[in-house]
Amino acid sequence: MAEEIIHEVPVKDIRDPAKTGLNVRQTDRDAGVEDLAASIKKHGLINPIVLRGEFGKPPYELISGHRRLAAHKVLRKKTIRATFKPSKYSDFNARVESLVENMQRIELNHADTAEAITAMYKKYKRDERRVADDLGLPLRTVRDYIKIEERASDYAKDLLRRKKVEKADVKRAIDAAQGNLRKANRLLDAMPELYGHEKKRAVDYGKEHPKASADEIIREAKKGRALKTVVLSIEPKIDNALTKAERSLYMNREEIASKALENWLIENGYLARD
Numbered sequence: 001m002a003e004e005i006i007h008e009v010p011v012k013d014i015r016d017p018a019k020t021g022l023n024v025r026q027t028d029r030d031a032g033v034e035d036l037a038a039s040i041k042k043h044g045l046i047n048p049i050v051l052r053g054e055f056g057k058p059p060y061e062l063i064s065g066h067r068r069l070a071a072h073k074v075l076r077k078k079t080i081r082a083t084f085k086p087s088k089y090s091d092f093n094a095r096v097e098s099l100v101e102n103m104q105r106i107e108l109n110h111a112d113t114a115e116a117i118t119a120m121y122k123k124y125k126r127d128e129r130r131v132a133d134d135l136g137l138p139l140r141t142v143r144d145y146i147k148i149e150e151r152a153s154d155y156a157k158d159l160l161r162r163k164k165v166e167k168a169d170v171k172r173a174i175d176a177a178q179g180n181l182r183k184a185n186r187l188l189d190a191m192p193e194l195y196g197h198e199k200k201r202a203v204d205y206g207k208e209h210p211k212a213s214a215d216e217i218i219r220e221a222k223k224g225r226a227l228k229t230v231v232l233s234i235e236p237k238i239d240n241a242l243t244k245a246e247r248s249l250y251m252n253r254e255e256i257a258s259k260a261l262e263n264w265l266i267e268n269g270y271l272a273r274d
Helices: 033-043 066-074 091-103 110-123 128-135 139-151 154-161 167-177 181-193 196-208 214-223 236-249 253-267
Strands: 007-010 049-052 061-064 079-085
Touching: 033 066, 061 066, 066 079, 110 128, 110 139, 128 139, 139 154, 139 167, 154 167, 154 181, 167 181, 167 196, 181 196, 181 214, 196 214, 196 253, 236 253
Parallel strands: 049 079
Antiparallel strands: 007 079, 049 061
């Protein structure tokens, strides 16, 4: 594969990325721009932005690099280093490239990610594995994004966009409500009141009793289970791995650790499978 040519492109010739619709990031678009500008001033631009068009024939459309372009404007720079995709490069391919680029950098707002992933899913004829392979994400993560985009209420999506709730709690509310959006909204409002094991019990009870009201599910969840606390000392690499798993699996570390211990006990013959 031929190495991409990097050009110095006049900043004024690049179309406003907010108007092109190619960048999947719609929320917190300028987060960290001042810090990035300081870094570029000190070290220069390490990764060129990506444009669509033909060099020498402006205007150009920005595919990825909104924050880098914004930082150059903060620094009052006249040009920016860029590579090009041809004018025939489709909007869909441009949005996929923007999604991958954004997910590898500052974490996207969940709503932006879910919308872009679900668009890919529909474009790929509902092939979850192809989406996961293209983005380098676990299949379970892709499924969870799609579930929330297709099954969550507008109320839940708005809370996610404003970072008022956790992704994991939206998924739990959907599962516990079994398709009832009003019930899911009520459960979502109550999730902050519940501990980790109580949230799991809410989901289990909601699935076992699909006709139960939201208030009944919450009451049952708060009854809890007989639990014992185990305090573990873990190495930094395990702590980092748990953090990655939390982001990927829509589970908190307490749930992940409990599940991992349960699986180990089953595999080694100390615990029978349910």
